[in-house]
Amino acid sequence: xxxNLLRNLHSGPLALxxxxxxxxxxxxxxxxxxxxxxxxxxxxxxxxxxxTIAIEITIIFQYVLNNAWTFEATQNTGRREFFAGLLxxxxxxxxxxxxxxxxxxxxxxxxxxxxxxxxxxAIVISGVYRYVLDARWTWGQA
Numbered sequence: 760x761x762x763n764l765l766r767n768l769h770s771g772p773l774a775l776x777x778x779x780x781x782x783x784x785x786x787x788x789x790x791x792x793x794x795x796x797x798x799x800x801x802x803x804x805x806x807x808x809x810x811t812i813a814i815e816i817t818i819i820f821q822y823v824l825n826n827a828w829t830f831e832a833t834q835n836t837g838r839r840e841f842f843a844g845l846l847x848x849x850x851x852x853x854x855x856x857x858x859x860x861x862x863x864x865x866x867x868x869x870x871x872x873x874x875x876x877x878x879x880x881a882i883v884i885s886g887v888y889r890y891v892l893d894a895r896w897t898w899g900q901a
Contacts, residue, residue, distance in 0.1 A: 779829040780890055783821055788882045791817045792875055799874065806867065806874040807860055814859065818852045819845070822897075830898040844897050851892040859885040 791813045798809030822845050826834045835844035859881040866877035 776829055776894075777890075780825065780894075783824045783829055784882075784886055784890075786824070787817045787821045788879065790820060791882065792878060795878055796875060806878075807864060810860060810863055810874075810878060811856065814852075814856055818849055821852075822848045825893070826898075830894075833898045835898070847897040848893055851897060852889055854892075855885045855889050858888060 791810075794813035794816060795806070795809050798804045798812060799806050802809065804812075825848075826841070826844060835841045859878075862881035862884055863874070863877050866872045866880060867874050870877065872880075
C-alpha cells in the first residue's frame, strides 16, 4: 500500500492529486508545529493538549485548501455539501487524532524525542491513513 502510494505520487492517475495533498499537508504540518510550539511555550499547555488543539485547527485549514485545490474535480460546492464535507473530514481526521497522539506520546515518553520532532513523525505516519479515508469518503473517490 505504501509502495503504491509512493509510486502514484511520482506517476499515475492520482499523481497530481497526491502531490497536492502532500503539499497541503506539508504546509498544514508547519502550521501545526508552530501552533503546538506556541501552545506549549507561551500557553504553558501539556504537549498532548496543545497537539490536540493544533490538530483541530489544522483539520479545518486543510479541509478548505484540499477542497479548493487538491480535490477540485470533486470538490464540495454549495453550503450544504461544503459543511457535510467538513463534518466528514472531521470524522476522518478526528479518528486519526488518537493515532497521532499515541505515536507522539510513545516517541516522547519512551523514545525520548523532543515533542516537536515526535509530532512531525506522527503527522507523517497518520497522514497515509488520513489520505486514504479522505479521498474515498470526504470527496467520494474510489
